[in-house]
Amino acid sequence: MKKKSKKNKNTKQTSFYFEDYLETNKKNKMLEKTQNFQDRIYLLFFFFFSLIFIFSLKITLISLNQKNIFNQEAPNTKYSLVRRDIVDRNNIIISRNINTYHVAVDPKLIKDKKNFLIKLRLNFPELPINEIRKKINQKKYFRIKKRIDQAQRDKFWAIGEKAIKFEPFQARMYTHGDLFSHVIGQVDYDNYGISGIEKYFDRELKDKNLINKPLKLTLDSNIQYIINKELNNAIKVFNATGAGALLMDVNSGDIISLISLPNFNINQRNSIKDKKYINKITKGVYELGSIFKTFTVALAIDHKLVDTHTIIKNIPKKINCSIHKITDMKEHPKNLTVEEILVRSSNVGSVVLAKKIGEEKFKEFIKKTKLTKNPNIELEEVGVPHKLKWNNCKLETISFGHGITTTPLQATALYAAISNGGKMITPSLINDRKINKFSKIISVETSMKLRNMLRKVVNSEYGTASLADKDGYYVGGKTGTAESYGDKKNRLNTFISVFPSNKPNYTLFVMLENPKLNKDLIYNYRGIKTKAPYNTSGWNSVYVAGKIIERIGPILAINNNEFTNQHVVEKFN
Numbered sequence: 328m329k330k331k332s333k334k335n336k337n338t339k340q341t342s343f344y345f346e347d348y349l350e351t352n353k354k355n356k357m358l359e360k361t362q363n364f365q366d367r368i369y370l371l372f373f374f375f376f377s378l379i380f381i382f383s384l385k386i387t388l389i390s391l392n393q394k395n396i397f398n399q400e401a402p403n404t405k406y407s408l409v410r411r412d413i414v415d416r417n418n419i420i421i422s423r424n425i426n427t428y429h430v431a432v433d434p435k436l437i438k439d440k441k442n443f444l445i446k447l448r449l450n451f452p453e454l455p456i457n458e459i460r461k462k463i464n465q466k467k468y469f470r471i472k473k474r475i476d477q478a479q480r481d482k483f484w485a486i487g488e489k490a491i492k493f494e495p496f497q498a499r500m501y502t503h504g505d506l507f508s509h510v511i512g513q514v515d516y517d518n519y520g521i522s523g524i525e526k527y528f529d530r531e532l533k534d535k536n537l538i539n540k541p542l543k544l545t546l547d548s549n550i551q552y553i554i555n556k557e558l559n560n561a562i563k564v565f566n567a568t569g570a571g572a573l574l575m576d577v578n579s580g581d582i583i584s585l586i587s588l589p590n591f592n593i594n595q596r597n598s599i600k601d602k603k604y605i606n607k608i609t610k611g612v613y614e615l616g617s618i619f620k621t622f623t624v625a626l627a628i629d630h631k632l633v634d635t636h637t638i639i640k641n642i643p644k645k646i647n648c649s650i651h652k653i654t655d656m657k658e659h660p661k662n663l664t665v666e667e668i669l670v671r672s673s674n675v676g677s678v679v680l681a682k683k684i685g686e687e688k689f690k691e692f693i694k695k696t697k698l699t700k701n702p703n704i705e706l707e708e709v710g711v712p713h714k715l716k717w718n719n720c721k722l723e724t725i726s727f728g729h730g731i732t733t734t735p736l737q738a739t740a741l742y743a744a745i746s747n748g749g750k751m752i753t754p755s756l757i758n759d760r761k762i763n764k765f766s767k768i769i770s771v772e773t774s775m776k777l778r779n780m781l782r783k784v785v786n787s788e789y790g791t792a793s794l795a796d797k798d799g800y801y802v803g804g805k806t807g808t809a810e811s812y813g814d815k816k817n818r819l820n821t822f823i824s825v826f827p828s829n830k831p832n833y834t835l836f837v838m839l840e841n842p843k844l845n846k847d848l849i850y851n852y853r854g855i856k857t858k859a860p861y862n863t864s865g866w867n868s869v870y871v872a873g874k875i876i877e878r879i880g881p882i883l884a885i886n887n888n889e890f891t892n893q894h895v896v897e898k899f900n
Contacts, residue, residue, distance in 0.1 A: 409497055410518055410532045412541035413511065413525075415548045416583075416758055420502050420541075422511055422525070424518070428480050429494040430472040434463045436490035446486045447471075473516070474498050499525075501593045506551055508590040509606040510544075510706070510756065524756065527705050543758040545581035550574065553878050554584050561839060561871045562588060564848065569840035571607040572875070573735060577743035577831050580752040582704075585609075607838065608735045609702060611811070612710040615738050618807035618823050619728030620677045621777065624669050625745060626692055627680045629773040635666045635780065639679055646678050648720040653678055653727075656863075670783050672791050672806065674727045681726035689722060695768055696741055696751060698733045705756045710734045728807060735821075739836040741768075742823045746781070746803075746831040748774045778803060782828040791865040793853055795824055795873040800880050803828030804872070806864040809838070817841065820864035822872045826880075833883065837872040839864075 413422035437443050440463055448456050454471060462469045474496065475483070483491055499514045501507070512523015520529035528542060558570040574584040587607040605611060627633045640662045646653040655674050659667075668676035681689065693699060699712040712732045715721075724730035736754060744751040749769040769777075781803030784790040791806045804824030811817035821838045825831040844862040850870065859866035 409535075409538060410499065410514070411534070411538055413532075414541040414543050415546045415551075416544065416581075417547065417549075418541070418543070419548045421507055421544070421546075421548070422499060422501050424497045425500045427474050427476060427496050427498040429470050429496055430475055430480075430483055431468060431470045431492045431494055432459070432463065433468050433490050433492055434466045437463065437488070443488055443490065446488065450482060450486060468492075470494075503548065503552075504594060505590045505592045506548070506555060507546065508593045509587045509608070509708070510546065510585050511593060512706075512708075513593050522708065523706060527707055544756050545576075545583060545758050546585070546756065547583050547882075550879050550882060551584045551586065553882075554875055555586050555588075555590075557871060557875050557878065558586055558588055558837075561842075561867070565839060565842035565845055565867050567839045567842040569603060569607065570871075571611070571735065571836075571838045571840075573608050573739050573836040574879070575739055575743055575754055575834050577747040577825065577834050578752070580740070580743070580754045581758070582754055582756050583833070585756075587611075606706070606708045607840070608836070609704055609706055610708045610710040610734070612712055612732045612734060613809045613811055613819055614729050614732055615735070615809045615819075615821060616728040616807035617672050617674075618738060618742075618805045618821060619725065619731070620669055620672060621745060621781070621805050622692070622741065623677050623680050623684070623726045624665060624780070625769050625773060625777055626684050626688060627665065628776060629769045630684065630688060632683045633665045633680070635776050636664050638662050638664050639668065639676060642673070642676050642679060644675070646675055646723065648678075648723045649718075651720055651724065653723060666780050666783065667789070669780050669805070670787055670791075671789050672784075677726040678723045681722050686717065686722045689725065690717070692768070693731075695766060696737075696744075698737055698741065699731065702734050702736045703753050704736060709736075712737075728809075735836050735838060739823060739834055742825060742836075743834045744768055745774060745777050746825040746828070746834060778825065778828045778831065781805060781825060785824075791863075792822060792824075792869045794850060794865065794870045795822065795876065797873055797877050797880065800876055801827035801829055802873075802876060803831075804835075804869075806869060808864060820862075820868040822864050822868040824872055824876065826876060835872060835876065837868050837875065839868050839871065842867045 410422075410424050412420055412424075414420055440460075443463075444456055444460060447454055447459065451472075459471055472479075480493060483493075497518060499518060501511060508523075510523055512525040512527075513521050514525050515521050518533075520526035520532065524542070524544070525532065531537065532542060554572050554574065558572055561567065562570055570586075570588045572584065572586045573582065575582050585608055587605070589603060591604060628635065633639075642659070642661055642663055644654065644658070653674055655676075657671075659671050659673050659676070663671065663673060663676055665680070667673075668680065693715065697703075699715045701711055702709045712734065715731055721730055740752070740754050743754075744765075748771045749767050750765040751768050752765045782801060783803075784805055785792045785796045785802050792802075792804050795802045795804060802824050803826065804822055807821040807823070809819035809821050811819070818841050819838050820842055821836070824835045824837075826833055826835070842862065844859060844866075846858060849856050849858060850866070
């Protein structure tokens with residue numbers, strides 16, 4: 328009985344495990360079916376997303392290659408050469424290449440010519456439709472518009488004509504418009520320099536190894552803007568036909584500002600042929616007049632023929648020299664010191680000093696300073712002074728700046744040497760260059776004496792440049808009336824200043840071309856309100872230079888701590 332009972336117990340247990348197995352098996356089969364279903368879904372998703380990926384990749388590649396039907400670049404289009412940026416001394420961009428396009432038409436791809444022309448006329452009324460119609464009929468690929476921006480490109484694209492093609496192009500953009508036109512110059516449509524800095528440094532600007540290194544100039548955009556504004560205002564005030572200015576560091580030769588007016592917008596590739604657009608500072612050749620008297624006095628003192636306070640007695644009222652009659656604009660005392668000859672700007676007194684110096688010493692000085700040679704500057708637009716021919720009266724006329732021609736650039740460089748201790752330094756537009764070896768033209772002692780005299784031209788009772796006397800800057804300088812060589816009708820009123828004159832940092836040349844007497848302008852002349860009695864440089868160019876120095880002086884002082892300390896602490900003797 329016990330065995331039977333045990334057997335029954337085992338039967339029941341087996342049945343229990345079997346049923347459990349059957350249930351588990353059923354669940355496993357269901358799970359297997361579920362898994363298979365999920366696998367199929369995953370597989371479908373995989374194929375689906377693979378298709379999307381392939382399609383997206385294709386679209387991306389098409390986009391990158393710009394091969395879509397309406398936005399396709401022209402076949403065999405070559406990008407023009409890339410050029411380096413040009414920046415000012417403060418790393419402000421002056422010139423840069425930007426991406427742009429030319430728009431062309433492939434007539435073979437036009438389905439409806441009439442409809443195509445209607446679309447162009449409606450969207451671009453400035454286009455020459457009749458000319459485009461003729462070219463379409465010729466069935467040759469042609470351009471319809473050069474140098475368009477992205478907005479214009481989008482407008483052309485929106486027409487929806489696959490016949491319109493876009494030629495990628497690198498265009499030169501000048502961020503300051505006409506502000507640096509006479510310095511920077513231009514490039515042609517193929518990005519090759521054709522004038523100014525762009526031409527002079529064309530090879531360096533296209534150097535691929537230097538593409539990320541901008542060409543840095545000595546020019547200061549802020550100061551350039553201020554001087555340009557003052558000169559344009561002066562043209563209006565004095566009804567002048569042109570103007571020019573040059574600001575230079577007397578110790579390094581760095582040109583901080585160079586302006587010639589009228590200027591032109593270099594973003595427009597116009598051929599400038601009118602002579603009024605020449606660079607008056609580097610290419611203009613003039614008889615610069617009385618500013619040469621400083622050189623005459625410098626030579627006389629440096630050769631120890633006279634000293635500052637040497638009295639020149641019995642100076643005649645006039646000197647007859649060949650066909651020339653040399654006189655003074657104003658009547659001066661018979662006896663003048665060397666200093667007074669310069670301060671009062673006496674023509675006759677300068678002639679007397681020149682005769683003491685002699686022709687040979689003058690020739691030597693002119694040769695050493697290279698006044699009559701081509702100016703040395705990083706521009707091809709330079710003037711060629713006329714060959715100096717010595718005759719019976721040449722020494723006399725040169726003494727006060729007539730009968731000899733040079734450029735304002737060269738004259739300013741010589742004033743820099745006169746004021747910096749006698750070191751002749753080559754002017755430059757390129758920052759961080761090696762300063763060229765200088766030549767010594769006068770002694771340090773002579774330089775110091777001249778600075779004192781130039782200061783008195785501005786602040787003494789008989790000086791001709793009182794309107795440039797600005798508090799804190801110790802301005803010294805010399806006035807002059809210049810003429811274009813061979814064109815006596817083209818008159819130039821000039822003023823060259825140095826400041827601070829106790830230890831100069833800068834020299835500023837200002838010129839007005841054919842200024843007129845402004846009878847309505849009220850001057851503050853030595854504390855008295857007055858009108859100009861003469862149309863001379865003392866009443867216009869000096870006035871303009873004073874306004875310029877007053878505005879740029881604080882900027883220069885901030886940029887030059889030494890200058891700040893000087894004009895605040897040191898007193899001029």
